[in-house]
Amino acid sequence: MRKVLIILALLAITAQPAMATVGGGDITLQNKGGYVVFSHDLHVGGLDLTCQACHPKLYTTSKQHKTVTMKAMETGASCGACHNSTKAFAMKDNCIKCHTK
Ligand code: HEC
Numbered sequence: 001m002r003k004v005l006i007i008l009a010l011l012a013i014t015a016q017p018a019m020a021t022v023g024g025g026d027i028t029l030q031n032k033g034g035y036v037v038f039s040h041d042l043h044v045g046g047l048d049l050t051c052q053a054c055h056p057k058l059y060t061t062s063k064q065h066k067t068v069t070m071k072a073m074e075t076g077a078s079c080g081a082c083h084n085s086t087k088a089f090a091m092k093d094n095c096i097k098c099h100t101k
């Protein structure tokens with residue numbers, strides 16, 4: 001837990017210099033339903049979520065990504081921790097908001 005946080009902090013620092021990237025930048029999640037681009041800019045910069053809202057409980061890095069299914073997300077895993085129609089728009093009926101291609 002502590003170790004993961006330290007690694008994340010280091011990654012965040014080393015990922016910064018080139019551009020003013022927010023957190024981990026844009027992350028492309030490839031899957032059978034069409035690529036999903038997760039935007040740190042939108043979630044952190046735009047929505048004011050803290051890093052801890054997602055790290056390290058839900059995510060670490062894309063290299064260590066644990067693939068989840070839509071079924072698992074519909075019951076609260078990954079994006080579904082918030083995209084549950086309470087905190088943010090639901091997984092159901094909003095496919096193209098996330099699966100842009
Ligand atoms: C709404 C959720 C969310 C928030 C808030 C968030 N992140 Fe992330 N972060 C992600 C996801 C999703 C990934 C991709 C991890 C994966 O694929 O499993 C990620 C990955 C990363 C990575 C690794 C990038 C890579 O290419 O592997 C870093 C570094 C990172 N985040 C830093 C931050 C920092 C710093 C903050 C706060 C300023 C932050 N994140 C806030 C969801 C979030």
Ligand code: HEC
Nearest residue numbers: 031032033036067068069070079083091092093094095098
């Ligand atoms: C909040 C964003 C979001 C919404 C809304 C969403 N998805 Fe997804 N979906 C994802 C992400 C992210 C992944 C990849 C997960 C991973 O790799 O861990 C995924 C994966 C998938 C997969 C491959 C995994 C599996 O379960 O078979 C399919 C198919 C899929 N989505 C279809 C859909 C359909 C159909 C809808 C609408 C009913 C939908 N998605 C709505 C984000 C979303």
Ligand code: HEC
Nearest residue numbers: 036037038047053054078079081082083087088089097098
């Ligand atoms: C910690 C909570 C949280 C997590 C986890 C999270 N989101 Fe979000 N997301 C939000 C909130 C809050 C909004 C803004 C409210 C809304 O649009 O319903 C939002 C908005 C979005 C939007 C903007 C849609 C539009 O209106 O254009 C997209 C796309 C999105 N999220 C994708 C994702 C994907 C993909 C994941 C998983 C990889 C994810 N989010 C995980 C909280 C979260």
